[in-house]
Amino acid sequence: MFLKILSILVALSGLFMYYNNYTFNFFPSTKVTQKSTTEKLYTENELSKYNGVDSDFLYLSLLGRIFDVTKGSKHYGPGSNYNIFIGRDASKSFITGEFSDTSKTLDDVLELAPNDLIGLENWIKMYDEQYIYKGKLIGRFYDADGMETDYMMRVKEKLEDAQREKLLKEKLNTQYPPCNAEWDANTGSRVWCTKRSGGVDRDWEGVPRMIHEPGASEPHCVCVREDLINSAKLKEYEGCDPIAPSCVVKRD
Numbered sequence: 001m002f003l004k005i006l007s008i009l010v011a012l013s014g015l016f017m018y019y020n021n022y023t024f025n026f027f028p029s030t031k032v033t034q035k036s037t038t039e040k041l042y043t044e045n046e047l048s049k050y051n052g053v054d055s056d057f058l059y060l061s062l063l064g065r066i067f068d069v070t071k072g073s074k075h076y077g078p079g080s081n082y083n084i085f086i087g088r089d090a091s092k093s094f095i096t097g098e099f100s101d102t103s104k105t106l107d108d109v110l111e112l113a114p115n116d117l118i119g120l121e122n123w124i125k126m127y128d129e130q131y132i133y134k135g136k137l138i139g140r141f142y143d144a145d146g147m148e149t150d151y152m153m154r155v156k157e158k159l160e161d162a163q164r165e166k167l168l169k170e171k172l173n174t175q176y177p178p179c180n181a182e183w184d185a186n187t188g189s190r191v192w193c194t195k196r197s198g199g200v201d202r203d204w205e206g207v208p209r210m211i212h213e214p215g216a217s218e219p220h221c222v223c224v225r226e227d228l229i230n231s232a233k234l235k236e237y238e239g240c241d242p243i244a245p246s247c248v249v250k251r252d
């Protein structure tokens, strides 16, 4: 009995490790330095054959990770909307939406904004969940041993920066959700807070304050919980009751 339980536990932990490796951990933060022995590596020429014409299969590559998308042939087959992705790595087009561009540098994702790399990571999640992972493409992201290239390391660094920034923004958004705002030609503008303003559901309403975040060209209105209104980075709206949830902003 004990052995049976032990073998089940071992099998489950193996399954967890497999899943963790291939489904969640798309970009482990350290460089992969060991030659991959189990994964198949494809050259660009090999990949180009999986185009639904030279072969019955449809493969695409995203950041050098190859997926069999044959079951989605209505999207990807010859003549279909997303055929540009087939038989190649056109990662950049997943963000630009430029599907008629056939240039050879559609995998040059470092040209994209940091935040766009998060978009690419989301596409990879979709392919991992919906389609079959086949292996890696030798080229910009992986070398002939299946190891990450320096280019890939730069992509990962940029992605990690974007993720950090996104987390910071989310944190700030929860602490200081944006106000509602409206403008009227006669009365000027009004800013106000509710328990849902800024799309952040909460159990407090808050009062409007101006905040000037680093990097932003001008201050904007956020809702602040009354016990936090004394922070030096927040500025009151002139002529408004400092603890009123709504404020008609004085016109100059």
Ligand code: HEM
Residues within 6 Å of the ligand: 072, 074, 075, 082, 093, 094, 095, 096, 097, 098, 130
């Ligand atoms: C950056 C722009 C875009 C990209 C990269 C993109 C990419 C894709 C991809 C890869 C699929 C297939 C998903 C799968 O395998 O399940 C898809 C499906 C789809 N896309 Fe887009 N798309 C873009 C813009 C748009 C726009 C602007 C529309 C609508 C006006 C649209 C409408 C659709 C629809 C309706 C489907 C599903 C089609 C079906 O189920 O038959 N896409 N898109």
